[in-house]
Amino acid sequence: MPKTSSFDAIIIGAGAAGMFCAALAGQRGRRILLVDHSPEPGRKILISGGGRCNFTNIGATASNFLSANPHFAKSALSRFTPADFIALVDRHGIAWHEKTLGQLFCDGSSKQIVAMLLDECAAGKVETAFGQAATVEHRNGSFQVSLGKDVTQAPALVLASGGLSIPKLGATSFAYDVARSFGLKIVEPRPALVPLTLSGEEALFKTLSGVSAEVVARAGNGSFREAALFTHRGLSGPAILQVSSYWRHGDPVTIDFLPDLRPGWLRQAKRDDPRITLRRLLGRTLPDRLAETLSDQLGIGLELGNIPDRALDAAEHRLAEWQFAPNGSEGFAKAEVTIGGISTAELSSQTMESKRVPGLLAIGEAVDVTGWLGGYNFQWAWASAHAAAQSL
Ligand code: FDA
Secondary structure (H helix, E strand, O other), rough: OOOOOOEEEEOOOOOOOHHHHHHHHHHHOOOOOOEEEEOOOHHHHHHHHHHEEEEOOOOOHHHEEOOOOOHHHHHHHHHHOHHHHHHHHHHOOOOOOOOOOOOOEOOOHHHHHHHHHHHHHHHHOOOEEEEOEEEEEEOOOEEEEEOOOEEEOOEEEEEEOOOOOHHHOOOOOOOHHHHHHHHEEEEEEEEEEOEEEEOHHHHHHHHHHHOEEEEEEEEEEEEEEEEEEOOOOEEOOOHHHHHHOOOOOOOEEEOOOOOOOOOOHHHHHHHHHOOOOOHHHHHHHOHHHHHHHHHHHHHHOEEEEOOOHHHHHHHHHHOOOOEEEOEEEOOOOOOOOOEEEEHHHHHHOOOOOOOOOOOOOEEEEHHEEEOHHHHHHHHHHHHHHHHHHHHO
């Protein structure tokens, strides 16, 4: 329960963005109340990165984010960079390593990042009210936040309660609901960084559950070279999670199973070794079960020497542009993030403050800025929190 009833700012949501914003604003001398309906702050941080928190990506720029306004994130990202967050992690003596593609993880545990943020909040004398649902009213330019029987107030309210992904970790539509109640526009929220599901004939691929391969996957204008994984429900793995953010119902997902091979490789293989079968040839690059399923689907069982070049060209083309038609995704229950959210058109990119409601700010995943897989979403949480904290 807060000790006082009046603050400079009340921040709703003690996730990555809310905790960081509270700490920075508190350290600037602001009296901050940080509220969360969950008794435990930073639950997504704790499970992130397989328990090691992929806390940033050293290559993060605005081009790694999706938003109705692709320029919106530039200002905040340039004023608080991955190097700034690394410096903080280093100051706390947290050991880290780069795993792949610029992704930085704790050597130890995600708990260290939560502990660091709580220490930073303590340094900023942030008051907290965890495990309590909040309701918000706006009276005479002041935000009144009710926590059970207690009413607190502040001239600034920061919406940091995230998106809709993973309701069982405490995700709610709170930020969108409050924003809507003030007349702010919401870009339709959709699950992103989420496995896609297959049905019908493509359900055949489900027999490959557990098989993965490095591919180039494409959907919409997203294209990623990473691992794709077949699951009992459809497609997953980093490449698929990445393109899921660009995928819309009805769109195909195109997979190049052999991105390193040059056009004409199948005719060449026929000349080099006419007695080899497609299955054996594919098995040199791809897992056996996948090689078998693909050659079965292509209907090429004979040795390559018996297959006309035209048929080989068609098979090669299909292997490079294999089209899946997902019938959906695994939804918010499995989505790492929510794409969409509070429209950036409503917010100042400098301060994250609403253009029409002075004192109302939104940060982190609640805003229509969504990063790729690989530490980008936390970098947005830190950067947007920093931008907001400078203006509180
Ligand atoms: P976040 O969701 O973290 O916090 C929102 C807070 O608001 C929560 O504490 C919640 O309890 C609270 N809240 C919600 N409704 C409320 C209400 N009505 N009243 C009060 N409080 C309320 N990203 C990345 O960069 N690297 C990674 O390794 C991963 N890994 C990862 C794994 C998994 C399984 C998931 C689900 C997600 C990731 N992410 C990630 C994404 C990353 O976790 C996410 O983008 C950030 O946590 C967003 O930070 P926010 O602070 O905006 O929201």
